[in-house]
Amino acid sequence: MSQTAAAARYVGQSVKRLEDPRLVTGHGRYVDDIVLPGMLHAAFGRSDLARATITRLDTSAAEALDGVHAVYTGADLNSYNDSLRASLHPPESPAPPANMLADGDVRFVGDPYVMVVAQSRYIAEDALDLVEVEFEPLDPVVDYETAAESDHHVHPELGGNLAHDLPVPNPATDEAFANAAYTITETWHQHRQTNVPMETRGIVASWQPHAGVMEVWASTQSPHELQLVGARVLGIGEHKMVVHFGDVGGGFGQKMFLGREDMAVLVVAKLLGSPVKWIEDRRENLLASNHARIEQMTVKMAVGEDGSFLAADLDQLEDDGAYPLGGPATPGAMATMLYPGPYRMGPVSWRARTVYTNTCGRGAYRGPWQMESVAREQMIDRVAREIGMDPLELRRRNVLTPDDLPYQVSTGLLYETTISPKQTLEQAAEMIGYDEFRAEQAQAREEGRYLGLGMALYIEPTSMGMGPLGTESAMLRVEVDGHVNVFMGTGSHGQSLETTMAQLVADELGVRPEDVTLHQGHGSGYGFGTGGSRSAVIAGSAARAAASGVREKVVAIAAHLMEASADDLEVGDGVISVKGTPAASMTMAQVAATAYQNSDALPPGTEAGLEHTARYKAPPTTHSNACHICTCELDPGTGKITLLRYVVSEDCGVLINPMVVDGQIAGGVVQGIGGVLYEHAVYDASGNPLASTFLDYLVPTAAEVPELECGHVVVPSDTPGGHKGTGEGGAIGAPPAVFNAVADALAPFGAYPNRQPLDPNAVLSLIASASDE
Amino acid sequence: MADQIPLSMTVNGQTRRGLGEARLTLADFLREQAHCTGVHLGCEHGVCGSCTVLMDGEAVRSCLLFAVQADGAGITTVEGLAPDDETLHPVQEAFRDCHGLQCGFCTPGFVVSVAAFLEANPDPSDEEIRHGISGNLCRCTGYQGIVAATRQAAAVMKGSGQS
Ligand code: FES
Ligand code: FES
Numbered sequence: 001m002s003q004t005a006a007a008a009r010y011v012g013q014s015v016k017r018l019e020d021p022r023l024v025t026g027h028g029r030y031v032d033d034i035v036l037p038g039m040l041h042a043a044f045g046r047s048d049l050a051r052a053t054i055t056r057l058d059t060s061a062a063e064a065l066d067g068v069h070a071v072y073t074g075a076d077l078n079s080y081n082d083s084l085r086a087s088l089h090p091p092e093s094p095a096p097p098a099n100m101l102a103d104g105d106v107r108f109v110g111d112p113y114v115m116v117v118a119q120s121r122y123i124a125e126d127a128l129d130l131v132e133v134e135f136e137p138l139d140p141v142v143d144y145e146t147a148a149e150s151d152h153h154v155h156p157e158l159g160g161n162l163a164h165d166l167p168v169p170n171p172a173t174d175e176a177f178a179n180a181a182y183t184i185t186e187t188w189h190q191h192r193q194t195n196v197p198m199e200t201r202g203i204v205a206s207w208q209p210h211a212g213v214m215e216v217w218a219s220t221q222s223p224h225e226l227q228l229v230g231a232r233v234l235g236i237g238e239h240k241m242v243v244h245f246g247d248v249g250g251g252f253g254q255k256m257f258l259g260r261e262d263m264a265v266l267v268v269a270k271l272l273g274s275p276v277k278w279i280e281d282r283r284e285n286l287l288a289s290n291h292a293r294i295e296q297m298t299v300k301m302a303v304g305e306d307g308s309f310l311a312a313d314l315d316q317l318e319d320d321g322a323y324p325l326g327g328p329a330t331p332g333a334m335a336t337m338l339y340p341g342p343y344r345m346g347p348v349s350w351r352a353r354t355v356y357t358n359t360c361g362r363g364a365y366r367g368p369w370q371m372e373s374v375a376r377e378q379m380i381d382r383v384a385r386e387i388g389m390d391p392l393e394l395r396r397r398n399v400l401t402p403d404d405l406p407y408q409v410s411t412g413l414l415y416e417t418t419i420s421p422k423q424t425l426e427q428a429a430e431m432i433g434y435d436e437f438r439a440e441q442a443q444a445r446e447e448g449r450y451l452g453l454g455m456a457l458y459i460e461p462t463s464m465g466m467g468p469l470g471t472e473s474a475m476l477r478v479e480v481d482g483h484v485n486v487f488m489g490t491g492s493h494g495q496s497l498e499t500t501m502a503q504l505v506a507d508e509l510g511v512r513p514e515d516v517t518l519h520q521g522h523g524s525g526y527g528f529g530t531g532g533s534r535s536a537v538i539a540g541s542a543a544r545a546a547a548s549g550v551r552e553k554v555v556a557i558a559a560h561l562m563e564a565s566a567d568d569l570e571v572g573d574g575v576i577s578v579k580g581t582p583a584a585s586m587t588m589a590q591v592a593a594t595a596y597q598n599s600d601a602l603p604p605g606t607e608a609g610l611e612h613t614a615r616y617k618a619p620p621t622t623h624s625n626a627c628h629i630c631t632c633e634l635d636p637g638t639g640k641i642t643l644l645r646y647v648v649s650e651d652c653g654v655l656i657n658p659m660v661v662d663g664q665i666a667g668g669v670v671q672g673i674g675g676v677l678y679e680h681a682v683y684d685a686s687g688n689p690l691a692s693t694f695l696d697y698l699v700p701t702a703a704e705v706p707e708l709e710c711g712h713v714v715v716p717s718d719t720p721g722g723h724k725g726t727g728e729g730g731a732i733g734a735p736p737a738v739f740n741a742v743a744d745a746l747a748p749f750g751a752y753p754n755r756q757p758l759d760p761n762a763v764l765s766l767i768a769s770a771s772d773e
Numbered sequence: 774m775a776d777q778i779p780l781s782m783t784v785n786g787q788t789r790r791g792l793g794e795a796r797l798t799l800a801d802f803l804r805e806q807a808h809c810t811g812v813h814l815g816c817e818h819g820v821c822g823s824c825t826v827l828m829d830g831e832a833v834r835s836c837l838l839f840a841v842q843a844d845g846a847g848i849t850t851v852e853g854l855a856p857d858d859e860t861l862h863p864v865q866e867a868f869r870d871c872h873g874l875q876c877g878f879c880t881p882g883f884v885v886s887v888a889a890f891l892e893a894n895p896d897p898s899d900e901e902i903r904h905g906i907s908g909n910l911c912r913c914t915g916y917q918g919i920v921a922a923t924r925q926a927a928a929v930m931k932g933s934g935q936s
Contacts, residue, residue, distance in 0.1 A: 016869055023877030024865040024884060026811015026851035033810040122796070198815045198823060198912050199878040249813075249878025250912050282816040494876030494913045659872045666915030667875060694820035694910065702916040703907035730915075 009572060010503040010513055011721070014659035017499045018514060019247075028247035031202040032279045034217045039204070040069055042265055042278040043124035045114035045131050046288060047106035050140035050358040050687025051152070054104060054113060054133065061130040062116060067123035070272060071131070072115045072264070074103025080233055080267050086257045087228055087468050089327030094163070096155045096323055096356065100264040106135070107154055107322040108358050109689055110288030115264055117276055140358035140687040144294060144319035147355040154322055154356040163320050163328045163354040168336070170349035170410075173302070176311030180302035184386050187298040188375045189755035190735070192319075192681040193674075194291050195365045196699055197493075199249020200280035201289055203262050205269035214266065215242045221255040221491040222529025223521040226262075233263050234270055245521025248493035252671070252731075253364030254290055255493065256531045257326035283692050290363025291681050294319035295332065297375040299339075302346070303383055307394050314339055314350035316371065322356060325363030334369035337411045341376050342421030342459045342625060343398040347410050358687050364531065366668055366731035367460070377456040377736035381743060382752075391740075392425075392434055395457060399425055413621075415459065416718065420651045421625045423713045425457050427649035428627035431711050437631060445748060450634040451644070452747075454740025456733045459625045462725025463537035465618030472539040473525035476505065476546035477611040478554070480596050482574055482589030484509065484516040486546065489527020490539045491520060494667075495727060496660045497535055501543045503656055504721065508547035510554070510571025511588060525613065533624070533725025536656060541616035541720045549612030557591050560603035622717050624724035626650035628669070628733035630706075634745035636767060639760030641677060641742055643704075649711040650729060654722035661726055662710045668730020669708060674700040675731075676738040680757050746770075782846050784809060785853030793840050799833075800824045802840035803850060811851040811881040815910065822909030823882040825889075826850045832889035851881035854888060863933070864888045864926040873922035875913035883909050887923050895931055899924070 022028055059071040077100045089095065102113040114131050118124035141150045147161040154161055177183055203218040214234055220226050223243045231241040248255065261278060269276040280289065295318035302310040316332040332352035340348060367373075384391040400407055400415070401422045407415040432453070441451040465471075475487040486505055490497050502516035527539065551571060558576040559566040562584065570579050577585035592610050594601050599608035630646040648665055655661050678698040682690045691697040716722025735756075742758045743751075751770035753762075777792040784807045791806035800817075803809040803826065815823035817836045824836040827849040854862040864887050867873065874880040883906065890897070890905040897905060902923045903916075911919060 014872075017872070019877065020869040020874065021861065023874055023880055024851075024861060024868050025855050026809065026881045028811075028877050030810075030813070030878065032804075032814070035805075122794070196912050197876070197878075198821065198910065199813070199876065200815075247877060250876040252912070282818065282821075496875065663872045663875060663914060663918060666917040667913045668915075670915030671912070693818050694816050695818075699910050699912065701907040701910060702903045702920060705916055707920075708915065708917050 008507050010506045011654070011656050013657065015499055015503055015513055015657055017496050018502060019496065019498045023247070030199055030247045030249055031204060031217050031219045034204045036204065036206055036275040039275040039277055040117045040119065040272070041121040041124050042115055042117050042268065042276050043121060043128055044112040044261060045128045046284070047102065047109055047111040047113060049106060049135050049137050050109050050142065051138040052106050052135035053138060054106065055136050056132065056134040057114070058132040059114060061132065062127040065123065065127045065130060067119040068116060068127045069274070070117045071127065072101065072268060074099055074101040074113060077101055077264055077267055078103055086326040087225060093328070094158065095328055097157050100260045100267070108360055109687060110284065110360060111322070112261060115268065117268060117272060142357060142359065142683055142685060142687045144317065144355050144357050147357050148353070154358055161356045163356055165353045166333050167351040168349060170347050172347035173311040173313055173349045176302045176346055180310050181305040182303040182387055183300060184303065184383050185298065185300045186379060186382055186754055187296055188378050189296045190293040190371060190374060191756050192291050192294045193365065193679050194286060194289065194681050195252040195254040197250030197252060197254060200282060200285040201255065201259060202279040203265050204275060204277045205266050206275035207270045207273055209273055212236060213240045213242060214270065215244070216266070217244045217246060218262065219248050219255055221248065221251045221493055221531050223491050224489050224526050225256065225529060226258060229258050230266050233266055243521050245491060248491065251493045252366045253368060253531055256364055256529065259289065259325060260323065282694065286681065286692055286697055287689050288360055290325040291321060291360045292362055292365035292368070293675065294362065295371050297335065297371055299375050299379045301379060301383060303387060307387060307389050307397050309343055309345050309398050311346040312339060312348045314348065316350065316352040318354050319357050319359065319362060320354045321359045321361035323361040325361050328354065335371040337413065338369060338372040338461065339376055340409045340411060341373060342400050342457050344400060344404070345410065359683055366671060367728040370732040370735065373456060373458040373732050374736045377458070378739055381454070381740045385747065391455065392429055395425060399457065415623055418653070418715045418717045419459060419623050419625050420713050420715045421457055421459060424625055424627040424649040424651055427711045427713055428455065428629045428647050431647040431649060431709060432629045432631065432645060450636060450745045450748060452632045452634060452741040452743070452745025453629065454737045454742070454744055455627060455629040456736040456740065457627045458733055459623050460533065460725070460729050460732055461621040462533035462624050463618050463622040464532060464534070465620050469528045469532065469534065471615050471617045472527040472542045473613060473615040474539070474542040474546035475525060475613040476550055478550055478588065478592045480592055482587060482592045484511055485519060486516060486543060487519045487524040488539055488543065489524045489529065490535050491529035493530060495530055495535060495664070496657065497530065500536065500656045500660060501540065504540050504543045505547045508544050509551050511574045515574060525615065533727040536723040537622050537719050537725055538616060538618045540656065540723055542614050544720050545614035545616055546612050549614055550610055553610060554588065554591050556603060557595060557606065558586055561594065561601065562586060619719065622719055622724050624650070624652045624726055624729060626729050626733050628737035630737050630741050632741040632745055634742065634763065639763035641758065641763065643673065643706045645709070646706050647709045647711065648733065649713060650726065651713040651715055651724065652726035653717040653724040654714060655712065656723060664727050665710055665730040666708050668728060669734040670700055670705050671731045672734020673705060673738055676735050676756050676758055678704070678757065678759065778841055780840050780844050782843050782848055784848045785850060795839065795841055797840045798836055799838040799840045799843045800835035803835060803848065809850040809852050813878055813881055815879065820910065821879070822886060823879050825882040825885045825909070827885060827889060832886050851884050854884065862888065863929045867922035867926035867929065871918045871922040871925055873914060873918035879909060879911040883911065883919060887926060891927050891930055895927060897927060
């Protein structure tokens with residue numbers, strides 16, 4: 001911060017969002033709102049079989065339908081296939097064949113094999129009905145637990161279904177297990193879920209021949225990934241790829257990378273020379289965008305007599321589906337590495353495997369590797385139960401305290417001194433009234449009522465500063481009238497960046513938030529976009545640095561014009577004044593007008609104009625942490641779980657806008673609640689998806705969620721604003737907290753749940769099978 | 774191509790005429806011919822509530838109706854609630870005050886649904902609020918801000934005699 005920086009006026013305030021007036025009145029501009037002259041509409045024909053050879057494909061009747069402009073099959077588009085790699089995916093690593101449309105065979109239900117472009121979406125879908133296709137069904141690989149051994153191969157080109165196998169043995173664990181008072185083992189399962197942004201995916205592409213420009217509007221979290229990969233797919237330079245960024249109706253990881261359909265639309269728009277729009281429908285979104293969380297981790301823990309954690313051995317297996325979105329993922333390796341979490345865990349050995357199956361591809365979903373917290377926190381409750389210790393007490397004995405910091409984790413992570421797991425654990429326990437609840441629970445059990453409490457404590461690696469993720473830029477310009485435009489590589493899709501970035505700029509530059517407009521997409525400098533809990537720290541630091549650069553110049557110019565010393569000036573709300581003498585002042589507009597239109601009046605040697613570009617490189621990781629505790633009541637007659645209270649104590653460092661932080665937490669928590677209790681993107685044994693509408697895929701409603709209580713511990717990070725990422729955390733802590741609460745309520749029956757979803761049927765059968773034993 | 778049927782309805786107080794096939798949904802008519810792009814499509818099968826509009830004062834899902842079924846009706850979309858370009862409807866104001874939206878995609882449907890709900894039930898309990906808005910899906914907010922906004926709007930509208 002420059003020495004003349006104003007005290008925080010806006011950072012830390014729940015400033016009302018600048019986005020909202022247009023959004024609450026229906027004047028947002030989402031991709032489906034884009035209408036261009038001559039625009040055509042695309043629709044995809046998708047496989048109804050999980051694995052099959054295409055024996056006949058005849059598109060002539062579809063092509064002959066009035067209003068149809070073109071029909072494409074895999075053979076038409078596959079020459080573009082070499083270039084489909086996402087930028088996070090190293091070119092040398094193995095990957096399924098990248099194709100936009102299936103060619104010769106289909107590999108999951110929803111696999112697109114034909115694309116119609118027509119005057120309207122209605123006609124395009126009519127034409128799909130006229131496509132004549134015959135399949136020879138093949139045995140699908142559906143069960144990921146046995147996929148690696150299957151003789152049937154999802155991608156015959158790869159010669160097997162094992163995508164990754166990363167064993168990381170650690171001989172130091174042997175001794176720990178040999179000396180342990182307790183060795184406890186369990187396999188924890190998560191089940192198939194999907195992101196479900198309320199706005200599905202979509203793209204409009206418009207090619208300008210001779211200019212050689214591709215102009216794109218898209219529902220994306222990362223306009224620069226679209227610019228970079230899209231240009232590569234099209235064989236044009238990035239300077240000819242214009243990506244407009246409008247309002248985006250959620251993503252949660254799904255819109256970070258280009259889908260096969262997005263690329264097909266880009267290519268086809270160029271081939272046809274007419275603008276083409278594709279808006280995914282909900283069925284496509286549920287079946288063919290991306291799925292997530294299909295994984296299991298077998299955990300063996302060595303525990304001492306006093307409950308101390310001595311070692312862990314982990315075996316993680318996850319399902320990548322057929323075409324993982326963004327390339328074959330390795331969250332399993334991250335999940336195992338992060339397993340120690342906020343505890344002294346001792347040595348850890350692990351293995352992480354990923355397999356292909358004939359199902360929808362895996363993709364990032366809010367906290368893509370949260371299996372580490374799911375497995376660990378559920379395991380800790382299990383350990384507590386096995387050794388007869390209260391789960392809060394067990395955590396207290398093992399949690400990292402401020403005295404332990406900085407802390408080198410055996411798996412290679414380094415925790416900075418600015419984490420606070422112990423503090424959040426205690427704050428959450430106090431908020432829920434831990435001891436009182438345990439008394440109430442005991443009382444209730446006597447009355448035949450079953451209450452449960454679950455907690456989850458975690459550390460989240462946010463704002464990762466490696467590779468393409470490492471930096472963000474901000475180009476800030478004070479316009480002639482003193483208002484501010486800032487261009488950034490982010491992709492806000494609900495995170496409120498138009499407001500929070502404006503708050504940062506407002507404080508650093510000395511204007512009001514409403515004087516600042518954030519522009520994303522075209523015209524901004526490269527950045528990875530918004531995801532991975534990275535915008536506050538990485539983009540925010542860039543915004544701050546850009547504003548600070550301009551501020552220095554503003555002060556220098558004003559000092560010269562006012563014949564004052566720069567050290568005596570302060571800037572706030574667009575006014576530069578002499579400290580203690582507010583009457584001696586000038587406005588940002590006056591300084592700006594001088595900088596652009598009367599540059600001869602500037603201090604000697606000062607460059608004309610009032611703009612500055614800054615790029616911020618993040619440290620490898622900025623860790624945030626939180627503790628979730630929730631309570632529930634179980635109805636043993638119906639198996640219904642009712643959540644009673646839900647508290648979160650979190651430390652995301654300095655809060656830019658507390659209202660926004662609480663909102664991010666709440667959204668993630670409710671996704672976690674939905675995941676454990678309701679949502680399931682289930683397939684049958686033949687690979688048929690059974691949840692293709694919102695009647696089967698049960699997103700929680702307001703009636704299912706309790707009021708959330710948020711507490712904040714603020715230990716500033718070492719990054720410029722002291723912030724830490726917070727976008728994903730809710731969805732990391734909630735699943736194990738809710739799971740543990742249900743397991744606790746089930747404990748009197750002698751049931752030991754180890755998989756989700758914990759819907760009423762699952763709960764009833766847990767009760768029934770426990771009482772059989 | 775199938776026959777085009779003339780359509781006429783009052784949308785946000787103005788007469789809108791158009792043409793459409795019998796299968797044209799009310800949502801598509803409103804979005805494409807009446808330029809009310811605040812009508813959002815989150816599922817097109819009647820569950821998410823993003824496409825909610827008022828038809829002759831009653832909240833309906835415009836994805837489940839054909840435009841011909843609304844021929845002659847009075848439609849209010851989210852664009853028709855605010856009294857002017859500078860002022861928000863109390864429900865809209867409350868959504869802003871209470872952070873009842875993040876990405877904003879579900880918001881038009883919620884705002885219209887809440888306005889209709891408070892019209893019918895001006896003094897709801899929390900339980901009634903949660904039940905009353907449970908026909909709309911939001912994936913961003915966890916409903917915390919939406920419940921609070923509904924509470925605030927109820928208090929404001931009651932105070933000003935708007936409902
Ligand atoms: S779009 Fe009409 S209810 Fe979902
Ligand atoms: S605000 Fe994004 S779906 Fe509700």
